[in-house]
Amino acid sequence: MPKLNMVQAINLGLDQEMANDERVLLLGEDVGVDGGVFRVTDGLHAKYGEARSIDTPLAESGILGTAIGMALAGLRPVAEMQFSGFSYLMFAHLEGHASRYRSRTQGQYTVPLVVRMPYGGAVRALEHHSESREASYAHLPGTKVVIPSSPRNARALIVAAIRDPDPVVFMEPKRSYRAFREEVPEEEEVMEIGRSRIVQEGSDLTLVAWGAMMRPVLRAVEELQEARDVKIEVIDLLTISPMDSNTIVESVKKTGRCVVVQEAPKSLGVSSEVIARINDKALLYLEAPVKRVTNYDVVTPYFGRELDYIPNPARIRRAIEETLDF
Amino acid sequence: MPLKKLEQFSVSHLQILDEEGNVDRDLEPDLTEEQLIQLYRTMNLAREHDQRMLKLQRQGRIGTFGPCTGQEACSLGPAFAMSQSDWFVGAFRELAGRLAMGEPLENSLVFHNGFEEGNANPDSKRNLLPISIIVASQCLHAAGIGYALKYQGKKNAAAVTFLGDGGSSQGDFYEAMNFAGVWQAPVVFIVQNNQWAISVPRSKQTHAATIAQKAIAAGIHGIQVDGNDILAMVVATRDALDRAYAGEGPTLIEAMTYRLMMHTTADDPRKYRSEEEEQEAWKREPIARFRTYLEKKGMWDASRQEAMEKEIKETIDTAVRSFEERTDFKPDLCFDHVFGTRHEEIEEQRAQFLADRRLDAAKEASDA
Numbered sequence: 001m002p003k004l005n006m007v008q009a010i011n012l013g014l015d016q017e018m019a020n021d022e023r024v025l026l027l028g029e030d031v032g033v034d035g036g037v038f039r040v041t042d043g044l045h046a047k048y049g050e051a052r053s054i055d056t057p058l059a060e061s062g063i064l065g066t067a068i069g070m071a072l073a074g075l076r077p078v079a080e081m082q083f084s085g086f087s088y089l090m091f092a093h094l095e096g097h098a099s100r101y102r103s104r105t106q107g108q109y110t111v112p113l114v115v116r117m118p119y120g121g122a123v124r125a126l127e128h129h130s131e132s133r134e135a136s137y138a139h140l141p142g143t144k145v146v147i148p149s150s151p152r153n154a155r156a157l158i159v160a161a162i163r164d165p166d167p168v169v170f171m172e173p174k175r176s177y178r179a180f181r182e183e184v185p186e187e188e189e190v191m192e193i194g195r196s197r198i199v200q201e202g203s204d205l206t207l208v209a210w211g212a213m214m215r216p217v218l219r220a221v222e223e224l225q226e227a228r229d230v231k232i233e234v235i236d237l238l239t240i241s242p243m244d245s246n247t248i249v250e251s252v253k254k255t256g257r258c259v260v261v262q263e264a265p266k267s268l269g270v271s272s273e274v275i276a277r278i279n280d281k282a283l284l285y286l287e288a289p290v291k292r293v294t295n296y297d298v299v300t301p302y303f304g305r306e307l308d309y310i311p312n313p314a315r316i317r318r319a320i321e322e323t324l325d326f
Numbered sequence: 327m328p329l330k331k332l333e334q335f336s337v338s339h340l341q342i343l344d345e346e347g348n349v350d351r352d353l354e355p356d357l358t359e360e361q362l363i364q365l366y367r368t369m370n371l372a373r374e375h376d377q378r379m380l381k382l383q384r385q386g387r388i389g390t391f392g393p394c395t396g397q398e399a400c401s402l403g404p405a406f407a408m409s410q411s412d413w414f415v416g417a418f419r420e421l422a423g424r425l426a427m428g429e430p431l432e433n434s435l436v437f438h439n440g441f442e443e444g445n446a447n448p449d450s451k452r453n454l455l456p457i458s459i460i461v462a463s464q465c466l467h468a469a470g471i472g473y474a475l476k477y478q479g480k481k482n483a484a485a486v487t488f489l490g491d492g493g494s495s496q497g498d499f500y501e502a503m504n505f506a507g508v509w510q511a512p513v514v515f516i517v518q519n520n521q522w523a524i525s526v527p528r529s530k531q532t533h534a535a536t537i538a539q540k541a542i543a544a545g546i547h548g549i550q551v552d553g554n555d556i557l558a559m560v561v562a563t564r565d566a567l568d569r570a571y572a573g574e575g576p577t578l579i580e581a582m583t584y585r586l587m588m589h590t591t592a593d594d595p596r597k598y599r600s601e602e603e604e605q606e607a608w609k610r611e612p613i614a615r616f617r618t619y620l621e622k623k624g625m626w627d628a629s630r631q632e633a634m635e636k637e638i639k640e641t642i643d644t645a646v647r648s649f650e651e652r653t654d655f656k657p658d659l660c661f662d663h664v665f666g667t668r669h670e671e672i673e674e675q676r677a678q679f680l681a682d683r684r685l686d687a688a689k690e691a692s693d694a
Contacts, residue, residue, distance in 0.1 A: 063496070068466070069415075069471040077470075092460060093391075096463060097467070102664075103660060104445050107662075108447070142664055165666030242671055253541065
């Protein structure tokens with residue numbers, strides 16, 4: 001199996017789906033000739049031509065609005081928002097139309113599209129290039145939100161997102177784009193949307209995270225397990241919405257302790273929802289309060305100080321130990 | 327160095343049938359008697375249904391809606407000109423066009439009484455999207471549909487979208503014309519310039535002399551049309567569609583009309599415009615002039631009018647009766663179509679919803 005980084009892995013998934021299905025096409029700013037500013041769509045313009053790899057005018061609402069029309073008329077558009085920080089201009093179309101068409105027409109008209117967007121911090125970028133706003137999208141019924149964490153699951157999930165009958169917001173942790181490589185099978189691989197994955201089994205504490213936080217989480221867990229005789233169960237959420245409650249609840253019933261790690265600001269986010277699900281179905285199994293390791297409820301700092309704000313292995317490890325020792 | 331003139335632009339206005347019912351023989355489209363009468367009947371059906379819905383709303387039998395009285399020709403002309411493969415991408419004041427596209431009369435009652443079932447046309451073979459309430463957003467969907475039709479190599483297929491003079495201020499309108507222009511996609515944009523966006527007059531939407539000229543910036547065709555002249559609306563849309571089918575790109579049609587009623591039933595125009603202005607506008611409405619035209623052609627008379635009015639009243643009565651007798655509104659419909667496949671969390675919430683509903687009903691029964 002070739003070892004690919006996340007950029008190459010998503011590119012592989014897009015390439016294979018474009019080869020499989022001529023309804024699939026790409027649109028966005030610089031996605032064509034340039035191959036995207038992160039090169040995720042590199043080579044696809046040369047391979048599939050400009051009708052399937054569309055360099056659009058520079059207008060995010062226009063990109064999603066026209067993608068909705070394409071999907072209504074039978075295509076499978078994969079729209080790119082160059083950075084998630086510019087995606088809010090298309091929010092009205094996601095909230096107002098993409099997520100509602102199926103329900104509005106009782107399934108007569110549907111909007112199977114993917115909106116890809118790099119998100120998250122720690123790449124020393126300008127303002128608006130560092131936020132994690134998955135909660136904003138996850139709050140829309142009718143829209144799915146997927147966040148891969150590694151090259152292999154990114155490839156398997158982008159394929160699933162393209163084939164999904166509903167709109168999928170596919171948030172790519174840009175910090176992980178080229179951070180590491182992983183073996184990715186050449187042959188087709190699809191993961192089910194709506195399912196989390198237990199990355200490693202354990203009995204003492206459940207750790208829930210997603211996206212770019214998986215790397216610091218795994219490092220913290222590894223260091224801790226070397227230092228102490230504990231086994232941490234690590235869950236990679238993968239699909240933010242609709243959330244896979246069962247995997248979390250069953251794990252917490254087993255371990256009785258839980259820490260949730262998110263890159264986004266603390267309040268009213270995905271970690272809050274994870275804890276609410278635990279309260280609903282596993283409260284009486286808890287032996288300690290569920291702890292959160294998150295960013296703070298502040299405007300995302302510029303890159304000069306952002307690393308102090310994003311959860312790091314040391315903070316994560318402290319939270320695990322406090323929860324274990326409660 | 328002297329300034330060089332790079333481009334010169336002009337904007338045309340099309341009228342074929344004037345307020346008095348006089349027709350320009352050179353521009354008059356070649357329509358059969360049957361087609362002309364069909365246009366006349368549909369405008370009347372939409373007008374009468376509009377007025378009936380107004381009464382129903384005042385009696386509390388349906389909810390808020392936006393009447394289309396006075397604007398029937400703006401959407402009917404295009405719908406009449408459209409091919410079976412075209413897409414109707416409406417806003418919310420196109421009742422006449424929607425009826426011509428084959429939407430059952432009952433749908434508007436169901437929709438405006440608060441049930442999503444009013445959006446579905448499962449038996450329709452036409453591409454008729456539901457009402458779009460977010461102003462001008464639908465223009466972008468039309469641009470995307472146009473792209474898809476071109477990409478799929480569909481023949482005689484275009485997207486026809488509607489918005490108002492208020493909508494012409496939205497960014498989505500400009501983005502849609504711009505995208506469709508770049509793509510040379512088969513799209514027709516129809517602005518129903520009815521002079522009022524709720525309380526805001528056309529003069530406060532744009533300093534431009536016409537809305538038609540907004541096409542110039544996008545590099546697409548633009549024309550202003552008498553939107554109360556059904557013949558001009560048919561001809562202008564046909565021209566636009568012919569260009570679209572031939573790969574010559576999108577067209578913007580500014581249809582000059584007037585919103586004779588309130589914005590929606592929740593609005594009171596007395597707050598912001600005069601009765602005199604409305605009375606003047608009534609002189610230009612589309613139906614009376616078209617009746618004069620038909621009468622002059624010997625196609626219409628008082629007895630035919632009487633028979634049509636009776637038939638329309640019965641058609642509307644039947645639709646209202648059928649709507650009011652309907653009881654098949656499934657309480658948990660909203661859980662059926664969140665996603666294409668069921669999800670356990672949503673199913674769990676559905677079960678809770680139904681259980682709560684049963685408990686509420688039991689409580690109500692025991693209280694009574």
